[in-house]
Every structure is written in C-alpha cells, then in structure tokens.
C-alpha cells in the first residue's frame with residue numbers, strides 16, 4: 001500500500017508498547033486509526049495523546065480473545081470511518097510459563113489472545129478490506145520466538161502459529177489485493193512482562209499465572225533485555241515501511257539471526273540423518 005494517507009487502520013493492543021508505536025507511526029503518515037485494547041484507561045490516554053496531534057483517531061475497547069468483542073470492534077470501526085484498509089493484529093501476552101507451571105487456563109488465555117484473535121481478525125476484517133476494492137494490508141505481530149524456538153514454549157507455540165498463518169495466507173490474499181506481513185520483533189522496550197495485568201477474570205486464579213510469568217530464570221533475563229530493548233516507536237516506523245512495501249517479514253534487528261540459522265541447521269541435520277535411505281511406501 002504505497003499511499004497510506006487517508007486510509008484507515010485497525011490496530012489491536014494499541015494502548016501500549018508496539019501497538020501504540022504502530023498507531024502513532026500510521027497516524028503521523030495521515031492514516032485514520034481505530035485503536036483497540038482491553039485496557040480502557042490506557043486506551044483513552046493513547047487516543048487523547050494522538051488526537052492532540054490532530055490525527056484522526058478513535059478508540060474501541062475489546063478483549064480480542066473473544067470473537068464477539070472483536071466483531072463489535074470491527075463494526076465500530078466501519079461506523080466511525082466507513083472503510084478499513086489495514087489490520088494490525090498486535091495484541092499479545094507473555095505466555096503461561098514453562099513446563100511444570102502450565103494450567104489449562106494459562107494455555108487457553110495465551111492461545112486466545114496471541115493466536116485465535118489473529119485468526120478471527122483475519123476472518124472478520126479480510127472481507128471488510130476486500131469489499132471496497134482499494135486493497136489493503138494485514139500485519140500480525142508474532143515474535144522472533146516464532147522463527148527460532150527457545151524456552152517459554154506456550155508463548156512460542158502461538159507465535160509459530162502466527163508465522164504459519166501469515167505465510168500460508170500471503171499467496172491467497174495477494175490475489176485479492178491484500179498484502180500479508182508478519183512482524184517478528186526481538187526485544188522491544190514495552191510492558192509485555194507485566195501481561196498478567198490483563199488476565200480476564202473468566203480464566204480464574206491469577207496467582208499461578210503471575211508466578212509462571214515472572215519467576216523463571218528465562219523471565220528474569222527477558223525482563224532485563226526488554227527493559228533495555230528497542231524503542232517501540234522505531235518498530236512502529238518499521239511497520240509503516242513494511243506496509244508501504246508489502247514486506248513478508250518485518251524484523252526489528254539482527255540479534256537473533258544466528259539463532260534462526262542454528263534452527264535451520266538443526267533441521268538440515270535431521271535431513272542428513274536420513275538422506276541416503278529409501279522410504280518404504
């Protein structure tokens with residue numbers, strides 16, 4: 001989408017961190033932005049902050065892990081702006097901890113926010129973008145953890161899912177005038193390590209999930225790296241550029257490139273183990 005000015009975007013998780021960075025960069029490029037978030041106070045502040053720069057923005061509260069709420073947010077976007085061209089599926093939470101601290105609720109929460117909301121976002125907004133025939137872009141936030149594993153598997157499962165969904169849809173949606181990008185950030189300075197603040201009450205006991213989220217050595221290292229991470233406003237600018245040029249992968253830095261190489265090398269080594277064998281059919 002070369003000419004962003006005057007187009008409309010819907011951004012989830014837009015009240016904080018990367019989502020706010022994306023909403024800001026798009027608003028500065030003249031895009032009308034509907035900011036969506038579960039956290040009403042932070043959303044109101046983000047909308048007021050952008051509106052003060054004369055940007056044409058509005059906010060809608062939704063828990064994106066509930067399809068009906070995402071549907072209502074889409075309707076609010078059309079009611080306010082008439083059309084939508086860009087969907088940014090960005091809301092996400094840090095995951096349900098490592099082996100030994102899992103609960104069914106923590107898996108459901110993580111999969112619901114990080115993966116199912118992306119599936120539903122595409123289901124709901126895809127036809128709305130197709131409808132006006134002006135083309136569009138879908139950007140979904142995975143993570144570098146969606147390209148190279150590591151500990152924290154419950155989070156990684158959802159992020160691999162977002163990568164698979166984006167890669168799989170890209171050829172299909174290109175034929176319909178919609179570009180598909182997957183954003184795979186490294187460590188970005190946001191509030192992600194404090195994700196349990198949004199744990200919806202329907203998932204019950206929060207203490208265990210807070211514990212799973214914060215107690216491990218991984219969480220300690222990640223917290224430190226995120227504290228000194230990349231500015232989310234820089235990521236917002238990268239996403240704007242990725243939308244303008246239909247980048248398949250929007251990466252933020254090269255810190256984890258060796259980890260991605262190592263993963264591919266391990267997969268290749270698996271092929272080497274069976275290379276000379278003839279499979280029985």
Ligand SMILES: NC(=O)c1ccc[n+]([C@@H]2O[C@H](COP(=O)([O-])OP(=O)(O)OC[C@H]3O[C@@H](n4cnc5c(N)ncnc54)[C@H](O)[C@@H]3O)[C@@H](O)[C@H]2O)c1
Pocket residue numbers: 012013014015016017018019036037038039042062063064065090091092093094113141142143144184185186187188189190191192193194195198226229
């Ligand atoms: N910060 C990093 O280092 C990093 C790295 C890779 C990927 N990511 C991904 O970036 C995305 C944004 O996270 P962030 O780092 O900006 O964290 P953040 O906590 O600062 O922002 C996340 C936003 O999502 C909202 N949110 C959470 N649950 C929601 C729900 N159920 N419905 C609607 N909104 C909800 C939060 O209220 C918050 O405003 C996530 O998908 C995350 O997994 C972050």
